[in-house]
Amino acid sequence: MKVDNIYKEEKKSAFAKLSEIIITMASRPSGLIGLSILVFHIILAFISPYIAPHDFKAIDPTLMLQAPSAEYWFGTDDLGRDVFTRTILGGRTALTITFFGSLIALLWGGLLGIFCGLVGGKIDDVVMRIVDAFLSIPWILAMLLIVSLLGTSTEVLIPALGFFYGKGIVRVARAATHDVIAKDFIVSARARGHSNFSIIWNEIIPNVRDAILVEGAMRWSWMLLGFSSLSFLGFGVSPPTPDWGLMISNARGLMSFAYWAVIAPIVGLSSLIIGINLTADAFAKALGIDRSTKAPV
Amino acid sequence: MTDTIQKVKNLSIGFRSKKGEEILILKNISTNIKKGETVGIVGESGSGKSTLALAMMGYVKHGLYTIGGECQFNSSNLLKMKSKDLEKIRGRKIAMIPQNAGQALTPNLKIGYQIDEALQLHSDLNEKEREKKISELLNKVRLPSPETIALRYPHELSGGQQQRVAVAMALAGTPDLLLLDEPTTGLDVTTQAHVLELLNFIAKDTGTSMVYVSHDLGAIAQVSDRIIVMYSGEIVLEGPSRDILKRPIHPYTHGLLKSIPKLSLAGLPDSMPGSQPQPGTIQGGCSFFDRCNFSDENCKHNSPQLEFLEDLNTSVRCFNYEKLVKESQVSQTVNKIKNKSQDKEILNLSEVSISYAKQKLLDQVFNRISDNNPTVKDININIKKGETIALVGESGSGKSTILKSIAGLLRTKDGLIRFDENRNLSSDLKERDPNDLRIIQLIFQNPDESLNPNHTVEEIIAQPLKLYFGLKGEELKKNIIDLLQKVRLGEFYTSRYPRQLSGGEKQRVAVARAFAAKPDIILCDEVTSALDVSVQAAVLNLLQQLKEDFGTTYIFVSHDLAVVRAISDRVAVLYQGRLCEVGPSNDVYKFPSHPYTEVLLGAVLEPDPDIKPKLVAEDIVEERPPEKGCSFQGRCSRIVGDICKKEIPPWQLTDSGNAIRCHIPIKELQKEQF
Incomplete structure (x- = not known):
């Protein structure tokens, strides 16, 4: 018998799989745009301390609220600091904190969701009602409470954000698990006598991983917005560390005559969020879990 | 033209x-x-x-x-x-009748309304005429009492009735x-x-x-x-x-x-x-x-x-x-299967009942199931080592339910399942020890669902080997390749994913996985019904070959009576979770004695225009087994009288060792055979 040539695909290494996914993502215009924005922001976050033209905390009253010029590309703010320097540095904290925050959210949300989906019954009921209860609390109030009690250090912000954004992942992971759980290969593993842990690790995670990763990527962009809101309210990073949320908050009162001081951080923040969103979308499509296929006519 | x-x-x-x-x-x-x-x-x-x-x-x-x-x-x-x-x-x-009428009908609209819609689109009748036409159409597709059917929702009809409604809708536009x-x-x-x-x-x-x-x-x-x-x-x-x-x-x-x-x-x-x-x-x-x-x-x-x-x-x-x-005609050569069953009993089901009823609070406290009319009741089967026994029946006859109980996926309500005469398997998964789980393996209907799409063939077959025998490294690899060869697949299949295999190949992998555990009993749940006809025979032949090599016992569940005829030594006919007839397949197929067996075998379609199915009983679908009396009373065309409705029929034995559960005396049942 001949071996079908289309189906002669072999098991690939994780790296080969990842590069294939990235190539598929980049082959779509929206994916390419999203990926480039995201990569640009990440590179910028790494190199910005070395390329910043000015000192981000150098206050100079004589340079207050200067319009953009050859020396100060994005102008200066109310304390005479260079807006360009502060903008390119302003994403670093947000990016780092929210990246690790979403990792934590993915981990606890994903695992708890899978566990609940698998065991079902009473435990599932109780856990899900608790998650629902948390979902009904406005997160910003809860965050403000935590931050005002424990301070705004990174060690507090990362787990706190991770916790609040993981609740949604619990639901997605549980739903994805429910899709898989009824399949015969799970029944088969059960009938063989595998432990719950082994079933989760070997049978379920490979099948729900994609859905959870996509959800996690989406959560990342929401968390970024959430973190910037905290900074905007003065509960995120503390001055004089440059941060977009804080910069917007400081400059918004002067918007009518010094628009440059507020526009630069807004562009930075929104472009990053759009970048992450587009990337997550393209990621989902590349994995083939996008369900928006055209209905038959 | x-x-x-x-x-x-x-x-x-x-x-x-x-x-x-x-x-x-x-x-x-x-x-x-x-x-x-x-x-x-x-x-x-x-x-x-x-x-x-x-x-x-x-x-x-x-x-x-x-x-x-x-x-x-x-x-x-x-x-x-x-x-x-x-x-x-x-x-x-041009009208179309789809495969699955249950999905083609809108679930929240009444049958009459849906046909009316089709009529409004495709005819110029007024409201009165349409109403008449709806009853006419429903009558034409032989649905009982069209007026009441028209007022029902699709889920209130059985699969056959839904299909009839789909035919009526297609006919609406003439x-x-x-x-x-x-x-x-x-x-x-x-x-x-x-x-x-x-x-x-x-x-x-x-x-x-x-x-x-x-x-x-x-x-x-x-x-x-x-x-x-x-x-x-x-x-x-x-x-x-x-x-x-x-x-x-x-x-x-x-x-x-x-x-x-x-x-x-x-x-x-x-x-x-x-x-x-x-x-x-x-x-x-x-x-x-x-x-x-x-x-x-x-x-x-x-x-x-x-x-x-x-x-x-x-x-x-x-x-x-x-x-x-x-070559004038298709001369079918069959490989007669050798009945290699020994006298040693390997699995015994006695008085087994299984219920899907939800436990009430009090029952949960006492850890019991109270249900007077369980889905499966009074199952007594002795299975000998090395034989192939088939459970046949229509959907809802409880055949898969019994398999699940044997595998431990479902608790039994009453009765005993014994393995090898002394080991009690009436418990469910959690209470069985790993060896009890190893001896019974399952092969599922649809290999697309029973193989994890994210595992390679190697990983799939390795699972039971690692779990039961703790194999590792070279030895594991060698065993996997051995098993693949036994199911006639080459070594190069190890690195493939299920999606890269054809239906028959996938089912072979599932068979290899079941045999990897070196089981004594393999439960086959409709193993060929998802396969193409030309592949089905190959899988059946493979199963038979493996059985002869390993002396495994098969419990085979299928709705396809011809397949069952081909592979089984003994057949148990089930209706509504109750046994009707148990006997050697030769006898059951040659002289179907129980009225239900007769109906079932009569309806089988053969690829021969000269053999027409015999339509004995009505194709009503019963939702629940009757509380009293014979399970087949609702559809039986040979009902004797009140006794069928009141008393559970006794077991009667024929000379060939065929056990039949019916009130009609055995002599009479055999007399009316064709």
Whole structure:
């Protein structure tokens, strides 16, 4: 018998799989745009301390609220600091904190969701009602409470954000698990006598991983917005560390005559969020879990 | 020809692959559908039969496009028509009956309303006339009391009734051409026979042309005048139904008919090697070359054209059909299976009852199930080492439920399941020790679902080996390759994913996984029903071979009675979770004694136009078993009297060791046999 040539695909290494996914993502215009924005922001976050033209905390009253010029590309703010320097540095904290925050959210949300989906019954009921209860609390109030009690250090912000954004992942992971759980290969593993842990690790995670990763990527962009809101309210990073949320908050009162001081951080923040969103979308499509296929006519 | 209503001319439909190649699903199809005739299109999954049927109503699935040719209906090409014009034809002139009527009917609209909708669209009747027409249509499809049916919702009807409603809706527009896409595939045998009989009646009564698409030669044989056999997107054989089924002159059809198990023959039929090529992989030459027993060098390099033979009134796509013309009939050779069962009892089910009832709070406290009328009740079966016992029955007969209980996936309510005379297996998974789990392995119906799509074949087969025997490294690898060879798969399969395998190959992997545990008993749950006919025989032969090599005991569940006949030593017939008859398959099939067995066997469709199904009982579907008396009382045509409704029938033994549960004396039951 001949071996079908289309189906002669072999098991690939994780790296080969990842590069294939990235190539598929980049082959779509929206994916390419999203990926480039995201990569640009990440590179910028790494190199910005070395390329910043000015000192981000150098206050100079004589340079207050200067319009953009050859020396100060994005102008200066109310304390005479260079807006360009502060903008390119302003994403670093947000990016780092929210990246690790979403990792934590993915981990606890994903695992708890899978566990609940698998065991079902009473435990599932109780856990899900608790998650629902948390979902009904406005997160910003809860965050403000935590931050005002424990301070705004990174060690507090990362787990706190991770916790609040993981609740949604619990639901997605549980739903994805429910899709898989009824399949015969799970029944088969059960009938063989595998432990719950082994079933989760070997049978379920490979099948729900994609859905959870996509959800996690989406959560990342929401968390970024959430973190910037905290900074905007003065509960995120503390001055004089440059941060977009804080910069917007400081400059918004002067918007009518010094628009440059507020526009630069807004562009930075929104472009990053759009970048992450587009990337997550393209990621989902590349994995083939996008369900928006055209209905038959 | 004036009486041709649909003319398919040189039709090619295909898609473009990622690399930009054009891959054909249908290759240059030409055929005519005449007025009043029923044409059966038969082929395996992926042969393009549904694509052809859909093209006949001017629809091409999303992702596919027409490459060339046309579908002419009333001398206009449907495939070039605007959707506005198509709307006037679809429903009015050409109607379609889908495979799964349960999904095709809108769940939240009443039956009458849905038919009314079709009437409003496709006829000019006023409200009064439409109301009359609805009852007329429902009457025509033989639904009892049309007035009440019209007020019901789809979920309140059984599968067969839903299919009838779908037929009624299709008839609402009085179409000239009716397309049926596997209309009876999901139905029980008895229901299927009734629906086919209805379709036959409608074809005669209304003079509608029908195109009947199915993979089931048995169903096709009952309804069609002419048969088109498709293989990888081509018509390979086309001709009058009787000739094709009795004297197939194409090697594919010949092999196919040979590989279908028949009710009249015990033993496993010969299997066809290989499987249908994937679209786009045929390099040149005949598409059937790899699997053909009649091929020569010519077939490898040149592809044959469809040739019309006037004397036989048949078109055939083969260079060597003459070899087959000489061979007068399909002579089926079967490999008689040897009954190797020993006297040693391996599994004993006594008085087993299983309930799906939800536990009430009090019952949960006492850890018991209280249900007076459980889904499965009073199951007594002795299974001997090395035998193949089959559980047969329609959907809802509890056959899979019993399997689940044996595997420990479901708790029994009462009764004992004993393994090897002394080990109690009445408990569920959590209470069984690993060895109890190892001795019983399951093979599932659908290998797409039973193999984890994200594991390679190696990982799949490694699981039981690691779990039960703790194998590692080289030894594990060696065992995996051994097992693959036993199921006739090569070593290079280890790194493949299930999606890269064909249906038959996937099921072989599932078989290998079950045997990896070195089990004593293998539970086979409809293992061949998701497979194509030509592959089914190969899997059955493999199972039989493995059984002979390892001395395994099979408990085989199937709704396909011919398959059961082929592989089993003993049969247990179930109705509504109660046993009706248990006995050696030879006896049960030759002399069906229990009224239900008679109904069941009578309804089986054979790929032979001369064997018509016998329709004994009504095809009502009962939701729950009766609380008292015989389980079959609701549908039995030979009811004796009140005793059937009040008392559970006693077991009666025949001389051949056949146990029957019926109130009718055994002598009388045997007397009325045919």
